[in-house]
Amino acid sequence: MVKKIAVLFMVVMVTFSVFAGGQQEGSRSGSKLIVIITPSHDNPFFKTEAVAADDAAKKLGYTTLVLSHDDDANKQDQHFDTAIASSAVAIICDNAGADATIGAIKKAKKAGIPTFLIDREINETGLAVSQIVSNNYQGALLGGEKFVELMGETGKYVELVGKESDTNAGIRSKGYHEIIDQYPNLKMVARQSANWSQTEAFEKMESILQANPDIKGVICGNDTMAMGAMAALNAAGMGQVFVVGFDGSNDVRDSIINGEIKATVLQTCATNAIMAVEQADMYVKNGSTGKSEKQLTDCVLIDSSNAKKLDNFVLSN
Numbered sequence: 001m002v003k004k005i006a007v008l009f010m011v012v013m014v015t016f017s018v019f020a021g022g023q024q025e026g027s028r029s030g031s032k033l034i035v036i037i038t039p040s041h042d043n044p045f046f047k048t049e050a051v052a053a054d055d056a057a058k059k060l061g062y063t064t065l066v067l068s069h070d071d072d073a074n075k076q077d078q079h080f081d082t083a084i085a086s087s088a089v090a091i092i093c094d095n096a097g098a099d100a101t102i103g104a105i106k107k108a109k110k111a112g113i114p115t116f117l118i119d120r121e122i123n124e125t126g127l128a129v130s131q132i133v134s135n136n137y138q139g140a141l142l143g144g145e146k147f148v149e150l151m152g153e154t155g156k157y158v159e160l161v162g163k164e165s166d167t168n169a170g171i172r173s174k175g176y177h178e179i180i181d182q183y184p185n186l187k188m189v190a191r192q193s194a195n196w197s198q199t200e201a202f203e204k205m206e207s208i209l210q211a212n213p214d215i216k217g218v219i220c221g222n223d224t225m226a227m228g229a230m231a232a233l234n235a236a237g238m239g240q241v242f243v244v245g246f247d248g249s250n251d252v253r254d255s256i257i258n259g260e261i262k263a264t265v266l267q268t269c270a271t272n273a274i275m276a277v278e279q280a281d282m283y284v285k286n287g288s289t290g291k292s293e294k295q296l297t298d299c300v301l302i303d304s305s306n307a308k309k310l311d312n313f314v315l316s317n
Contacts, residue, residue: 016208028051034062034280035083038094040070043196043224045247045269046094048313049118053092057275062089070177071163071196073100080104084111090280098167102127114283116276119269121167125293130279132295134267136168139299140175143244143265146301147180147219150242150262154185155216158208160229162196162221169193172221172246180219189215194225209236216241223264224245230261248298248302248313256307261301268315270298 014196020083034057041047050066057064063090065086069076084107086240091108093115095101105115105127112128121131151157159176161265162169180309190208194201201220209215209232218241220226226245239260248266255261273296279289302310309316 027032031087031089032062033083033086033088034064034090034092034277035079035086035088036064036066036092037069037076037079037083038067039096040068044221044249044251045267045313049094049269049273053118053273053277055098056274057092057280060277060281062281068249069096071096072146073097073104076101077104080108081114084108086279088113089284091115092276092280093117094121097165098123100165114280116280116283118272118276119168119267119292123167128293129283130276130289130291130295131293132272132279132297133168133271134272135296135298136171137175138296139246139265139267140172141179142299142301143172143219143246143263144176144179146184146219146263146303147176147242147244148183150244151186151217154184156187156189156212156214157217157219158205158212158215158229159188159191160194160201160204160218160220160225161191162193163195166196169196169221176219192227194220196222196224198224198228198231201225202232203228205229205232206236208232209238213238218243220245223252226261226264227251227255234260243251248300248310248315249314251312253302253307253310256302256304261302266302266310266313266315268297268299271314 036053038046038050054064054066073096101122102124108115117128119130121133147308161173189212192204194204200291218229226243230243243261245264248264252261252264282289
């Protein structure tokens, strides 16, 4: 009996300590600062998620500091140092690398600052409080199915993939090929990384077209690369080639409406950013989000049938 009481006492003390730890993280010296760190706002996708997070945090009564790491892990590390030195209560981050970000999050966690990831995961669990990302695999299956339909199940095509260090690049490519590789008459003649960059995609496509002037389609890991590929195709007088992107940006929406790029896959980045801020607020106040760390949000195919309903990564009914 005495042994049972002792065990019960230890369980209660451990539970209290865990909860108290969360409360301590959420009440850092009365700070109300949330630091928001994303890639460059030159990309409308990242600008949208930064603006959405900033607005949501301010509506909940927080002050904010919005920073860009430009996909530079060292710069991101400096931004985490700034958050720690500023006694932030939380960090919202679209990170600069699945492995490169682990150390920065560990450092913030050690300083008592919880991190909430959006858009991109890291290759370790138990460090970030939340990892809220689009269901890239489900979205890539949608994009792959549309690409096969456009191609009529036959013909030569090119794949432009994103930054190799980004897990999303690999997941999207895997989802595309899960569908496309089922059709033996679809032949991939080139697969190159354009590192999510519109300029790099333009240059890579120019080079690829010289060796492969008879391609029928281009499938891309994001919209900025799709825009770069489409520009190169138009410059080569090959605007009839089928191009599919991934993100759901307004630029690609307009291209679809104008009959150029044929489809994209919408990620609800604004919604995900707002979710991250709301969970940060819950964690600050209660020491828990009540959610699992890994959270996926479904993607939506955008083509000529619904492109006009898309605005700033939000699809209206």
